[in-house]
Amino acid sequence: MVLVSVGTDHHPFTRLIDWADCYAFDRPEVRVLVQHGASRAPAAAEGTACMDRGDLGAAMSRAAAVVTHGGPATVVQAREAGRLPIAVARDPELREHVDDHQLRFVDRLEEAGLVRACSSYQQFCATVDKALDQPEDFRPREPHNGGTTAAALRAGRLIDLLARPAAPHADRPPPLPPPDSELPEITAVVPTCDRPDLLRRTLEHIRCQDYPATVHTIVVFDGTEPDHSLASADGHRPVRVLANSAAPGLAGARNTGVLAAPTELVAFCDDDDVWLPGKLRAQAAVLCAEPGTELVCCGIRVRYDGSESDRLLQRSSVDFADLLRSRLTELHPSTFLLRRSALVEGCGGVDEQIPGGYGEDYELLLRLSRRAPIRTVAEPLVRVLWHRRSHFGGRWQTISAALRWLLAAYPEFRLVPRGYARVAGQIAFAEAAAGRRGAAVEWAAAALRAHWGEPRAYLAAAVACGASAGAVLRILHRRGRGV
Structure with missing residues (x-):
């Protein structure tokens, strides 16, 4: 039997019904069953408008070949039934859908070997014939619940998200601040590694926050002996000193602090950044007013080589699709104020598997934005210091490895050409700065194929041809930008 499923979308998919009819008419010895949804019933093939999930899955398991439209749920269900789907994407130019997201989705899956795509009747017939003659070639080559199938489903959901008309990021009026007596206690987590002078300055600015409730501070020493002289029992601004008890690196240090935090609200601050006085009050007002919000960020004031520039987002919220398109440097980890339960009981802590820990803050943003939009306060409330003592300054091989890990962990980047081009361009720059010209050219070409601009x-390319990576970075940093 050949099973054809067009899903339940209200747009008719007459083209696929016609293909199934013609195939059934030309091959009367083959049973062709079509689940036709809102489309007209087939004439030569058998037809049924709808099938519940259990019946459809059973029919897929019995079928020698399964043909689906480009819907993520149908594709994944076919793979779970042990069949490699033959996918025919709905085409918006033929009024089979509102946009081209099925075309993009099926292209992505075929590239990953998760479907066999067909775009013509001749290709459809040849592929179905092959499935009937060589059934072993049309079985998934991974466990039915494997990671690639799950990634495909996530990718499909993302495409559905991107396909919807973009809603404007209207500025919300700032929430009314709660009375001082209702403001919750907050824990500041400060990872540190051998920068005592900068650390003391950071702690002083936390102590000076214009915030009436208690602010606990946990300083987590990573790779160096903890300085217990920093500890304080001040009832209003207590400080606790710990050694990193998780994986070495920034991610493990943050997790150590989060797990030790005595409060539901937790804020991050790097040891070379400082909070301006009203930061916690402005952000806590958002979390108090919006129980569904899990993370609030704010604008930053970038200081580099004696000059300062403000980076603000002129929007009130950011979602997963936004973060795939752009890193949004304004969402700096030192601006994070989040609910501890979102990590400990939700999406998990900061990822400690990222090579060198580079970009762990961005990866956490991606995970959290899948759960709920990230809110922002459009004020520069954190001063961020960019300097040559930055932990990742010059660690180009680590940066390249971490960014390649990110692309592998989030195949959804392939669905957002500008976002993929951005990360590929960053890898190309890191490879060029590390002196690996061949890899730099390869990744630069990949970036330009995704987005020529x-x-x-x-x-x-300029660095690969001899320009100084350091000189390029200095020019960008003076403008409050980075690669």
Whole structure:
């Protein structure tokens, strides 16, 4: 039997019904069953408008070949039934859907080997014939609940998200601040590694917050002996000193602090950044007013080589699709104020598996934004210091490895060409700065194939041809930008 499922979308998919009819008419010895949904019933093939999930899954398991439209749920169900789907994407130019997201989704899955795509009747017939003659070639080559199938489903959901008309990021009026007596206690987590002078300055600015409730501070020493002289029992601004008890690195240090935090609200601050006085009050007002919000960020004031520039987001919220398109540097980890339960009982802590811990804050943003939009306060409430003593300054091989890990962990980047081009361009720049010219050219080309206007690809090419990576970074940093 050949099973054809067009899903339940209200747009008719007459083209696929016609293909199934013609195939059944030409091959009367083959039973063709079509679940036709809102489309007209087939004439030569058998037809049924709808099938519940259990019946559809059973029919897929019995079928020698399964043909689906480009819907994520149908594709994944076919794979779970042990069949490699033959996918025919709905085409918006033929009024089979509102946009081209099924075309993009099926292209992505075929590239990953998760479906066999067909775009013509001749290709459809040849592929179905092959499935009947060589059934072993049309079985998934991974466990039915494997990671690639799960990634495909996530990718499909993302495409559905991206396909919807973009809603404007209207500025919400700032929430009314709660009375001082209702403001919750907060824990500040400060990872540190051998920067005592900068650390003391950071702690002083936390102590000076214009915030009436108690602010606990946990200083987590990573790779160095803890300085217990920093500890304080001040009832209003207590400080606790710990050694990193998780994986070495920034991610493990943050997790150590989060697990030790005595409060539901937790804020991050790097040991070379400082909070301006009203930061916690402005952000806590948002979390108090919006129980569904899990993370609030704010604008930053970037200081580099004696000059300062403000980076603000002119929007009140950011979602997963936004973060795939752009890193949004304004969402700096030192601006994070989040609910501890979102990590400990929700999406998990900061990822300790990322090579060198580079970009762990961005990866956490991606995970949290899948759960709920990230809120922002459009004020520069954190001063961020960019300097040559930055932990990742010059660690180009680590940066490249971490960014390649990110692309592998989030295949959804392939669905957002500008976002993929941005990360590929960053990898190209890191490879060029590390002196690996061949890899730099390869990644720059990948970035330009995704989006010809990606500036990082051209910067990488310049560095690969002899320009100084340090000089490029200094120019960008003076403008409050980075690669």
